Amino acid sequence: MMLDWAALGIETAKLRGASYADARVMDTRQREIATKNGEVGNLLESESLGIGIRVIASGAWGFASTDRLTREGVQACAAQAINIAKASALAKRENVALAPEETYVDTWQNPFVKDPFRIPVERQIDLLLRADKEILAVKGVTLAEGSMSFRKIDQLFVSSTGSVIHQIKMQSGAGIAATSFGDSEIQKRSYPNSFGGQHALQGYELIESLDLVGNAPRIAEEAVALHSAAQCPEGTSTIILGGSQLGLQIHESIGHPIELDRVLGQEANFAGMSFLTLEKLRKLKYGSDIVNVVADARLEHGPGLGTFAYDDEGVPAQCTPIITNGLFTGYLSNRETAATIGETRSNGTMRTENWNRLPIIRMTNISINPGTWKYDDLIADTDDAILMETNRSWSIDDRRYQFQFSTEIGWEIKGGKKGRMIKNPSYSGITTEFWNSCDAICSREYWTLWGTPNCGKGQPMQTMGTGHGASPTRFRNIKVGVAFAK
Amino acid sequence: MLSSGALAENGARFTLAELQRIAGRVIALSQADETEIEIDSTTDALTRFANNTIHQNVADHTLSISVRAVVDGRTARATTNKTDDESLRRVVAAAATLARHQPENPDLLPMLGPQKYQKVARYFDATAAENPMDRARAVTRVCKMAEKKKQTAAGIFASGSHQSVLANSKGLFASHQYTDAEFSVTILEEKSSGWAKSGSPDIRDIHPDELAESASNKAIASRNPRVLEPGHYTAILEPSAVLDIVGSLFLDFSGTSILDKRSCLNDRMGKQLFGENVTLWDDVYHPYQLGSPYDGEGLPRQKILLVDRGVPKNLVYSRTTAKKMKAKPTGHGLPLPNEYGEAPMNLVFSGGDKSVEDMIRSTERGILVTRVWYIREVDPYEKILTGMTRDGTFLIENGRIAAGIRNFRFNQSVIEMLSNVEMLGPAVRAAGEESFEMVVPAMKVGNFHFSEVTKF
Numbered sequence: 001m002m003l004d005w006a007a008l009g010i011e012t013a014k015l016r017g018a019s020y021a022d023a024r025v026m027d028t029r030q031r032e033i034a035t036k037n038g039e040v041g042n043l044l045e046s047e048s049l050g051i052g053i054r055v056i057a058s059g060a061w062g063f064a065s066t067d068r069l070t071r072e073g074v075q076a077c078a079a080q081a082i083n084i085a086k087a088s089a090l091a092k093r094e095n096v097a098l099a100p101e102e103t104y105v106d107t108w109q110n111p112f113v114k115d116p117f118r119i120p121v122e123r124q125i126d127l128l129l130r131a132d133k134e135i136l137a138v139k140g141v142t143l144a145e146g147s148m149s150f151r152k153i154d155q156l157f158v159s160s161t162g163s164v165i166h167q168i169k170m171q172s173g174a175g176i177a178a179t180s181f182g183d184s185e186i187q188k189r190s191y192p193n194s195f196g197g198q199h200a201l202q203g204y205e206l207i208e209s210l211d212l213v214g215n216a217p218r219i220a221e222e223a224v225a226l227h228s229a230a231q232c233p234e235g236t237s238t239i240i241l242g243g244s245q246l247g248l249q250i251h252e253s254i255g256h257p258i259e260l261d262r263v264l265g266q267e268a269n270f271a272g273m274s275f276l277t278l279e280k281l282r283k284l285k286y287g288s289d290i291v292n293v294v295a296d297a298r299l300e301h302g303p304g305l306g307t308f309a310y311d312d313e314g315v316p317a318q319c320t321p322i323i324t325n326g327l328f329t330g331y332l333s334n335r336e337t338a339a340t341i342g343e344t345r346s347n348g349t350m351r352t353e354n355w356n357r358l359p360i361i362r363m364t365n366i367s368i369n370p371g372t373w374k375y376d377d378l379i380a381d382t383d384d385a386i387l388m389e390t391n392r393s394w395s396i397d398d399r400r401y402q403f404q405f406s407t408e409i410g411w412e413i414k415g416g417k418k419g420r421m422i423k424n425p426s427y428s429g430i431t432t433e434f435w436n437s438c439d440a441i442c443s444r445e446y447w448t449l450w451g452t453p454n455c456g457k458g459q460p461m462q463t464m465g466t467g468h469g470a471s472p473t474r475f476r477n478i479k480v481g482v483a484f485a486k
Numbered sequence: 487m488l489s490s491g492a493l494a495e496n497g498a499r500f501t502l503a504e505l506q507r508i509a510g511r512v513i514a515l516s517q518a519d520e521t522e523i524e525i526d527s528t529t530d531a532l533t534r535f536a537n538n539t540i541h542q543n544v545a546d547h548t549l550s551i552s553v554r555a556v557v558d559g560r561t562a563r564a565t566t567n568k569t570d571d572e573s574l575r576r577v578v579a580a581a582a583t584l585a586r587h588q589p590e591n592p593d594l595l596p597m598l599g600p601q602k603y604q605k606v607a608r609y610f611d612a613t614a615a616e617n618p619m620d621r622a623r624a625v626t627r628v629c630k631m632a633e634k635k636k637q638t639a640a641g642i643f644a645s646g647s648h649q650s651v652l653a654n655s656k657g658l659f660a661s662h663q664y665t666d667a668e669f670s671v672t673i674l675e676e677k678s679s680g681w682a683k684s685g686s687p688d689i690r691d692i693h694p695d696e697l698a699e700s701a702s703n704k705a706i707a708s709r710n711p712r713v714l715e716p717g718h719y720t721a722i723l724e725p726s727a728v729l730d731i732v733g734s735l736f737l738d739f740s741g742t743s744i745l746d747k748r749s750c751l752n753d754r755m756g757k758q759l760f761g762e763n764v765t766l767w768d769d770v771y772h773p774y775q776l777g778s779p780y781d782g783e784g785l786p787r788q789k790i791l792l793v794d795r796g797v798p799k800n801l802v803y804s805r806t807t808a809k810k811m812k813a814k815p816t817g818h819g820l821p822l823p824n825e826y827g828e829a830p831m832n833l834v835f836s837g838g839d840k841s842v843e844d845m846i847r848s849t850e851r852g853i854l855v856t857r858v859w860y861i862r863e864v865d866p867y868e869k870i871l872t873g874m875t876r877d878g879t880f881l882i883e884n885g886r887i888a889a890g891i892r893n894f895r896f897n898q899s900v901i902e903m904l905s906n907v908e909m910l911g912p913a914v915r916a917a918g919e920e921s922f923e924m925v926v927p928a929m930k931v932g933n934f935h936f937s938e939v940t941k942f
Contacts (some may be wrong), residue, residue, distance in 0.1 A: 041825025046565035063544040087618035088540040091626040122587040140748040181747035266536045269672040356546040393862040402940035453813035
C-alpha cells in the first residue's frame with residue numbers, strides 16, 4: 001500500500017503541474033518508559049502513519065502532508081502542495097535548481113540483534129526499577145530516574161524521477177540519573193550520558209550492553225560526593241573532555257556551523273546563521289593539525305543516529321571530510337544548496353523527523369577521528385588540568401562562534417595523576433580558537449559513537465537524532481569557571 | 487460543515503462532534519476497568535522566507551488518538567493516528583496490555599466524573615480561513631520593503647486550527663478548539679540585525695508590515711556595532727527577552743518538583759525571594775493567555791497566585807500530587823501517566839506603567855536587549871541561566887541609545903534578576919523562541935551579569 005499511496009501522490013502532483021515531486025510514506029512505532037524513585041512514570045506506545053509530498057511547481061517549493069491515506073486524501077494532499085508552491089512563486093527570485101542525482105530502487109534495513117518491541121515490557125521496566133533501587137540505596141540521593149525509548153521507522157521514498165527506496169530503521173536508547181539536593185545545591189550524575197543516556201541505531205542489545213544496574217551505585221555516590229567537592233576555579237586551564245562531552249562540543253561547534261542552509265541564510269530567523277561563510281572553504285584553519293572530522297552516514301561508520309542508506313531526498317549515504325588535518329574542507333548539503341554553491345552533487349544530509357515534516361539539512365554522524373593516545377598515557381602526560389565529564393548545560397551563539405558548556409563532574413589532574421573531584425565545571429571559548437588548541441586525542445579503543453536524540457532545528461521545529469564519534473581529548477589554555485563567576 | 491474525514495484547504499479535518507463520536511467508539515471498545523481518550527485534530531500551515539524569498543512553504547493535517555487504560559490499579563497510554571475500527575481496537579488493547587505489565591501504582595486515583603468548565607474563546611474564523619496566498623502576499627510585501635532598504639528579510643508566517651476532546655468511561659467530556667497565528671521576522675544588514683515577533687489566536691491582531699518595519703529600524707540602529715567589555719550592567723529587557731528568561735521558572739512551581747527536590751523553591755516557600763514589585767499568577771483565563779480550561783485529567787484549571795510581592799506563596803498540584811502533599815488539586819495535572827506531575831502553563835506577571843522609552847531615559851549607562859537565545863540552566867537551585875543576546879543589542883548612555891554593540895553571553899541568576907527589577911512595563915502577550923507564550927512586562931534590571939562577548 002505504501003507504494004500505491006506514494007505513486008498516487010507523485011502522479012497527482014505531476015498532473016497538476018509539478019516539474020519535480022517526491023513523496024515519503026512513513027510508518028513509525030515508538031515505546032517510551034520512564035521510572036522515578038521506584039515507580040513507573042511514563043509508559044507509552046504510539047504509532048503514526050502518513051504521507052508527505054514535496055513538489056516544485058512554477059519554479060518554487062510546496063509541501064503538504066496528511067494521515068488520511070485514501071485515494072481522495074492523497075490526491076487532496078498533492079493538490080495542496082501544488083497550490084502552496086504556486087503561492088511560494090509570488091515571492092520567487094529565481095527558479096529552484098537541484099544538483100543532479102541518479103535514480104535508485106533499493107531496500108535497506110539497519111542490522112540489529114534483538115527487536116526491542118518483542119522484549120516483554122515488564123522486563124524493560126524491571127531493569128529500570130533495579131537501577132532505581134541501587135541509586136536510592138545510597139544515602140543522600142533524593143531522586144532516582146531511568147528511561148528507555150525505542151523507535152521503528154518504516155519509510156518509503158518515491159520520486160518523480162524514478163527512485164523507489166524502502167528503508168527500515170530501528171533505534172534504541174536508555175539512561176539513568178541520580179540527583180542529590182543538599183547544602184542548598186542540586187547535584188546530578190547521569191549514565192551513560194545525560195539527557196536520556198545513549199541512543200543508537202541498534203536493537204535491545206544496546207540496552208543490555210550498558211550495564212545500567214552495575215553503574216547505578218557509582219553515579220549515586222558521585223552525585224552525593226559532589227556536594228563536598230571543590231568548586232571549579234575561574235581562570236585559564238588545560239582541560240580534558242570525556243568522549244560524550246566532546247561529542248556535544250562537536251555537535252554544537254562543528255556540526256551546526258557546517259550546515260549549508262545556515263551558511264546561505266535560510267535559518268537566519270530561528271536557528272541562526274554560521275561563521276563559516278563560503279570563502280572559508282578549504283582556506284580556514286578550523287583546528288590544530290591533529291583534528292580530523294568527518295560527516296559519515298554510512299553503516300561502516302557505526303550504528304549512529306545519523307546512519308542510513310539514503311537521505312530523505314533519495315541521495316545515498318556518504319562520508320564527507322569536514323576538517324582535514326585542521327583545514328576546513330566540507331559542508332553538509334542537499335541537492336538545492338549544492339547547486340547554489342556550484343557543487344556537482346549533494347552529500348546527502350536531508351532528513352525529516354516524520355511524514356508531516358519537510359526534509360531539511362541535518363547532521364548525520366559528525367565524528368572526530370581517533371588519535372593515537374592511550375587514556376592513561378594522556379593523563380600521565382598532563383601536568384595541571386581539569387578533566388570534565390557528562391554534559392550539564394550547553395549554549396552557543398547564533399553564528400556558532402562563542403560557546404559555554406558545563407559538565408556534571410570534573411577532576412583535577414596534577415602531576416600526571418587524577419586527583420580530587422571538582423564540582424560545577426564549566427568552560428567557554430571561541431570555536432576556532434578552541435579547536436586549534438587541541439593537542440591530544442585518545443585512540444580507537446576509547447572512541448564511542450554517541451547518539452544525540454534531541455537536536456532541534458527548523459520551523460516548524462523538528463527533532464532529529466544525530467551521531468558523534470569521539471574519544472577523550474585535551475585542549476590547552478581554555479577559559480574555565482566563567483559560568484559561576486560573580 | 488465538513489463531512490467526516492474531509493480535508494479542507496485550511497481548516498478542521500474533523501468537527502468536534504465527529505471527534506466526540508470517535509471517543510465514544512473507543513470507550514465502547516475498551517474492556518479496561520477505566521478508559522480515558524484524548525483526540526487532537528490539527529491543521530497547521532507555515533510560510534518560511536529568507537534572502538527575501540519564500541524558500542519553504544508547508545501544511546500538515548494530523549490526528550492523534552490517545553487512549554489511557556486502567557487495569558487492576560495500573561495505567562498506561564497508547565496512541566495512534568488511524569481511525570479504522572481495527573486500529574482503534576488495537577490502540578485500546580495496547581494501552582490495556584501495557585498497563586497490565588507493570589507493578590501496581592498505589593498513588594493512582596479513580597478517573598474523574600463529569601465536570602463543569604468556564605468557557606474560553608480562542609477560536610477565530612479569520613485565522614482558520616488564512617490560506618497560502620494570503621501569507622505569500624504579506625511575505626512578499628515584507629521582502630520588497632527589505633529589498634528597497636537594501637536589507638535582507640527572513641522569517642515565518644504561520645497559522646493553524648486545532649480541535650481536541652477529552653472523555654472517559656466515567657462520563658467526563660471536555661472539548662476545546664483554538665486557532666493560532668504567528669509572524670516572526672529578522673532583518674539583516676551586513677553587520678547588524680533586528681527582530682520582531684507576534685503571536686495571537688486571532689490573525690487580525692498580527693501586523694507583518696509593522697513588525698518588519700520595527701525589525702528593520704533595529705538593524706539600522708545597530709549598524710557598525712561597538713565592542714563593549716563584559717561586566718555587570720543595568721539591563722533593559724524587552725518583553726521577549728524577559729519571557730525567554732523567566733519562562734525557565736514554570737516547572738519550579740510544580741508540587742512534584744518540590745517532592746522531587748529539584749525545584750529552586752525547595753526551602754524557600756513563604757520567604758522574600760524576589761523583589762516586592764514581582765507578583766506572578768497562573769491564569770489560563772487571562773485575555774492574553776492561551777490553552778484549554780481543563781488539565782490532562784479533565785479537572786478545571788484554577789487561577790493560582792504563585793508569587794505575591796516577591797514571596798512564593800502557592801504551588802500547582804495534580805490530583806495525585808495534591809493527595810501526597812495534603813493540598814487541593816489546582817487543575818494543572820499533565821496527562822497520565824507521567825513523572826512530572828503538573829505545571830503552570832499560563833504564567834501572568836503583574837506589570838507596571840513604564841514604557842521601554844521611560845526606562846531608556848532613566849538610564850545613565852546600560853544595555854537594551856531585544857531578544858535572547860540558547861538559554862540553558864547552569865545551576866538549578868540558584869537558577870543561574872546562560873544564554874546570548876541576539877538581533878538588536880544596544881548601549882544606552884545618558885538616557886539615549888548610543889550605539890549597537892556586539893552580542894553578549896550572560897550568566898545570570900533568575901532569582902537575583904527578579905530581586906533587582908527597577909522598573910516594569912505593562913504586561914503584554916510576549917512571543918519568544920525558548921519558552922511558550924506568556925504575559926510578561928519589559929523590565930529594567932540592575933546588576934545584570936554579561937559575562938563574555940562574541941564576534942558580531
